[in-house]
Amino acid sequence: MELTVDRKELLKAITGLKRIAATGRNDFLEIKSKDGKVYISKTDKDRIWASYRLNNASVVDEGSTLVGTSSLKDILSSFNDEAVVIIYDEENEKLSVKTDNSAAIINCIQEKGIETEVIDGETFKIDKSDFIDLLKKVIISADTDQENLATCGVKLIAKDNILEVVATDTYRLSYAKKAFDTETNGTIDVLIPTQIAVGIIKMNTKKDFTVEIVHNENQFCVWFGNLKVKFCPHNLQYPDYNSIISNSNYDKKILLNTADFKKKLKNVLAVVKNNKEQKNGATFDFHNNKLTILGQNEAVTVNEEIKTVQAGKDLRIALNVKFLLDYMNIAKDKITELHLLNKRSSVKVKGNNEENNVYFTMPLALRD
Numbered sequence: 001m002e003l004t005v006d007r008k009e010l011l012k013a014i015t016g017l018k019r020i021a022a023t024g025r026n027d028f029l030e031i032k033s034k035d036g037k038v039y040i041s042k043t044d045k046d047r048i049w050a051s052y053r054l055n056n057a058s059v060v061d062e063g064s065t066l067v068g069t070s071s072l073k074d075i076l077s078s079f080n081d082e083a084v085v086i087i088y089d090e091e092n093e094k095l096s097v098k099t100d101n102s103a104a105i106i107n108c109i110q111e112k113g114i115e116t117e118v119i120d121g122e123t124f125k126i127d128k129s130d131f132i133d134l135l136k137k138v139i140i141s142a143d144t145d146q147e148n149l150a151t152c153g154v155k156l157i158a159k160d161n162i163l164e165v166v167a168t169d170t171y172r173l174s175y176a177k178k179a180f181d182t183e184t185n186g187t188i189d190v191l192i193p194t195q196i197a198v199g200i201i202k203m204n205t206k207k208d209f210t211v212e213i214v215h216n217e218n219q220f221c222v223w224f225g226n227l228k229v230k231f232c233p234h235n236l237q238y239p240d241y242n243s244i245i246s247n248s249n250y251d252k253k254i255l256l257n258t259a260d261f262k263k264k265l266k267n268v269l270a271v272v273k274n275n276k277e278q279k280n281g282a283t284f285d286f287h288n289n290k291l292t293i294l295g296q297n298e299a300v301t302v303n304e305e306i307k308t309v310q311a312g313k314d315l316r317i318a319l320n321v322k323f324l325l326d327y328m329n330i331a332k333d334k335i336t337e338l339h340l341l342n343k344r345s346s347v348k349v350k351g352n353n354e355e356n357n358v359y360f361t362m363p364l365a366l367r368d
Contacts, residue, residue: 001063001088003033006056007076007099010040010084012203013052014073017042020050020199020229028109029072031086031095032064033057042069047232048196052203055226063088066109067095075104121216124158124188128225130178131211132204134165135197137357138174140326142167142194150236154197158188158213166241172323172361175245188215190233192222200224244360250339250348252312254286258336258351262328264304268295269321271302280322281364286340287314295321317343318364324349327359 017029021042030041038057043049065088072095076084081099088095088108095106135154143151148169155166164177205225212223221230272282272295282295286308293304317340328336333351340347343366349359 001031001033001065001090002060002086003038004058004060004083004085005038005054007079007082007084009054009056011073011076013040013054014069014076016199016203016227017050017052018069018073019202020196021048022195027069028066028111029069030064030066031088033059033062034064035062048193048229049231050196050199050227050229052228053226063090065090065093065095066111067106068109071106072097075106078102121214121219121221122188123215124163124213126163126180126211126213128204128207128209128211130180131224132201134163134176134178135201136330137176138165138167139194139197139201140167140330141169141172141174141359142197143169144194145169146193146195149234150191150238153191153193155191155238155241156188156213166238168239168241170239171320172359173239173241173244174327174357174359175241176357178356188213190215190220191238192220193231196222196229196231200227200229203227244346245358247346247348249345250341252286252310252315252340254291254311254338254340255309255352256291256306256336256338258328258331258334260306261336262325262331264293264306265321265325265328267304268293268302269325271295271297271300272321274298278318278364278367280320281318282321283316283318283366285314285316286310293321312340315340315343316366317347318366319347320361320364323361327361 017040021044023044032039036059038054039051041051075097079099079102081101083099085098093108095108097104138154142154146152151168151170157164161180162177166175209225214221218232219230220233268282272280274297282293285292289308289310291306291308295302327349331351333353335352337350337352338347343363346360346362
């Protein structure tokens with residue numbers, strides 16, 4: 001195998017694929033040239049396979065080999081030239097990586113090739129910008145602990161012409177949906193692992209294209225431009241998010257200026273993030289069309305006030321400031337709504353004009 005690639009593009013592909021399908025120790029990737037195109041592929045050796053097709057690559061001789069991910073990434077990072085020639089010496093199991101001014105040799109790895117063939121199944125097509133927008137709206141709530149297989153991901157439900165996405169770490173929940181012109185061939189209901197959702201967001205480009213989602217009983221595949229990700233979904237029970245979303249028990253509604261609220265939360269978080277007893281926690285006092293946020297750590301106390309439009313009785317509640325700020329950082333409406341019931345019930349957060357995107361966060365123990 002002999003080919004020439006763009007160093008920066010290859011580095012970006014390696015970084016993105018490692019984020020999606022990391023294996024920890026003995027991490028490796030496959031370099032493969034086929035039909036005049038070059039593919040970089042990875043697997044977590046468990047249930048995820050990912051492949052990226054390079055845009056800027058030329059092939060002299062086709063072939064494939066496996067190399068250590070960190071070894072190749074470190075070498076490419078140390079080079080300065082952009083055009084990189086890669087030659088695989090099959091007889092000696094060596095990979096030559098060179099530019100006009102630098103060169104290195106990597107020992108290849110003896111492992112089974114990475115298979116990412118297309119699967120057949122139910123299909124849903126969506127514009128790339130819409131898909132990324134939906135993922136960004138919920139990824140903040142996705143569980144990142146891979147031990148929690150039932151919640152570590154973004155739940156995707158496609159039926160008829162509606163696509164819904166949900167994410168929760170059991171302390172908060174994000175939900176968004178959108179209607180489209182195209183209809184799915186059947187119903188898709190799957191949990192996309194968090195590392196895949198994050199990897200897709202990170203590998204987003206300015207280029208417009210259609211995302212194709214294919215799902216059958218055993219496998220799930222996302223075609224995202226040059227990136228193809230395939231994984232085996234599990235059948236664990238996902239939390240009952242519908243009962244949370246449909247809850248209309250709230251009897252207090254607060255309207256706040258989004259920009260002002262975001263600024264106040266940032267000021268409070270700078271203090272409470274260092275609170276050892278209740279990290280990121282602060283007291284929110286809703287009283288007479290005003291919100292007072294009290295936060296403290298062992299050395300500093302902060303008190304922020306913001307005008308509100310309040311419907312319902314006064315309430316004092318403890319909330320996670322970082323969780324609220326995570327939502328405010330993606331909020332687009334100029335006015336934000338908070339819906340509350342009591343100091344022990346979840347808080348619903350949404351844009352004043354946004355009905356298809358809601359956020360829920362659980363309260364903390366209120367300290368007097």
